[in-house]
Amino acid sequence: MTQRTARPPTGADRLPLDLETMRGSARLLLAEDAELPTTGELETLTLTLRGHMMLLVPAVEDATRGLPDDDVPKACALACVGEARMRLGLEPGRTLPAAVAHAQRLARSVNALCDHVENLDGAHQ
Structure with a gap:
């Protein structure tokens, strides 16, 4: 019996991103009037x-393809990707304030990645 490994969707295979919803999730933690979530809400939001x-x-990686290697927006976007990957590898702290700080860092990465998707999408048009 043969095994198939699913490949991640690329280019035209990929579903459109709902950047508005993604930014909305980040706002729940980053807005000036954001309320402190409960532990359960924070866990769900962190996973989201x-x-x-x-x-x-x-x-973002797909959006940088085809751009010259010396392109500044490409370099910035790929640096953001590297930071996002690093943050994905981190675990939240054991206390609520540490877990909130971790989730806020994830939220800032979401916002930055959304910015790069929007900015680089225009670069390919």
Whole structure:
């Protein structure tokens, strides 16, 4: 029996990203009037932000393809991807304030990745 390994979708295979929803998730933690989430809400939100990042990272990488190696927006976007990957590898702290700070860092990465998707999408048109 043969085994098939699913490949991640690329280019035309990929579903469109809902950047508005992704930014909305980030706002829940980053808005000036954001309320402190409960532990359960924070866990759900952290997982949601991680999921957004897992979709955004390859989208940003795809958007940089075809740009010259010395392109400044490409370099900035790929640096953001590197930071996002690093943050995805980190665990939240054990206390609520540490877990909130971790989730806020994820939220900032989501916002930055959304910015790069929007900016680089225009570069290919």
